[in-house]
Amino acid sequence: MELRLYDTLTKDKRVFTPIDPSDVRMYVCGPTVYDFAHIGNARPVIVFDVLFRLLRHLYGADHVTYVRNITDVDDKINDRAARDFPGLPLNEAIRKVTEATASQFQADVTALGCLSPTHQPRATEFVLPRPDGRADMVTLIKQLIARGHAYEAGGEVLFDVQSMPDYGVLSGRRLEEQKAGARIAVDAHKKNPADFVLWKLSSENEPGWDSPWGRGRPGWHIECSAMSAAYLGDVFDIHGGGLDLIFPHHENEIAQSRCAHGTHAMANYWMHNGFLQVEGEKMSKSLGNFFTINELLTTEKFGGRKWSGEALRLAMLKTHYRSPIDWTVQGLQDAEKMLDRWYDVVGDAPASEVSADVLDALGDDMNMPKVIAELHRQSPESLKASANLLGLLTQTGAQWRANQTQDRSVDEGAVEALIRARTEARARKDFKESDRIRDELAAMGVVLKDGKGADGKPVTTWEIAR
């Protein structure tokens, strides 16, 4: 099959050709660890996890390197640390915040069925030159200064956007327009209003590292330039993230990396996932429609019940990754229902080969709606194999149903006992009693499904009502 990907930089869908098929390299911007990840944060994690799985399938599991960074230096983190651990020294408080948040993030995305990336570097470990010689931020900034792309002014090191003739190509922003807009704060020490910070000095009570420009901390964008180079080289295959990162973050990453390395490109394909809304509205704390991944998994805040990670994953994948997605209770119910159905269809069937139709749809810039349509046409064996490729239907049907039951805290033993009593009542044609028991179970949220066993005798199964 052929893999075609949409590239934000060239605004077209192209056949994907890796630089080195024996080591396909992808970088995705990861979380800033200061608080629980929200459901919007989950989108790029899930979307690029599917791409990671697809690449592994196509090129071999040992021939794909996926890097997703953890940003553990940020002013929001400092604020949170000071707020939550006022008694502790700042560095210690910061470490507590970032470690707790990072491990929560791992637990959340694992529940969403995401594989661990090959590397998950932390920004703080790539500030200063490293013993292992991998790329670091300070060295990168030195190179930018040496090549005439950065300058020191007003206690900062700034990137000189005018030193890069094609700055702004990714986001379609020309420098002239930026000036005309006059929306950017004009700092007297900047040569150009669009110049951005590579390094800034830290005060006593801010985290800092000793550098040639004094004790300070890195700007926002340089970490990704350093960590991608550290593990993937100066030029790699795919760089992904949310739509909102196109400008300024990715634009500036490109500027830094290309100018520091003297390359024509940073990554050959730039991929961006669309945004998420909740029930038709922008998700925000003030609207009261702000949900973390963890809340959806473990509380009844969204739709009055808990949701399985697998249902969340499928709900997220039902929409093409570049389209805006409306996150709704209805959408989650649909996803869950689809999984119920598929688990029924698959039964105990072993996984066979991944469907060629599914692969073709997936290869068309990850056309997941098409993929799902194809999945509905598969045999049990092929459905299992194809869904597994997407990180779905990875449990057994029994596990899936058991988890559903557990989520709604239903006493299985009591249910089974009532069903036996009803079966007996039906056998003696006491339908009044049989219907009474059915109503009683319905009140517990249990729906009965009557059928016939292989021997022709009545068999009743049950599931949790939705």
Place this chain on the structure above:
RNA sequence: GGCCACGUGGCGGAGUGGUUACGCAACGGUCUGCAAAACCGUGUACUCCGGUUCAAUUCCGGACGUGGCCUCCA
């Protein structure tokens, strides 16, 4: 104001210059003690206005609408 994405049936959501998306819901049927489930079958669409064309939901232009970015928010 600048830049970008998008507007498909009751809902979600693909795709196509003329022929069935798919799923959910709805409706009809089979099954059932009655239901539910399951199975079979059915219907409804392409924001508006121009243009190109034998033919446009699909191409071009415009209008309207929605969302995003342009102040470190995925």
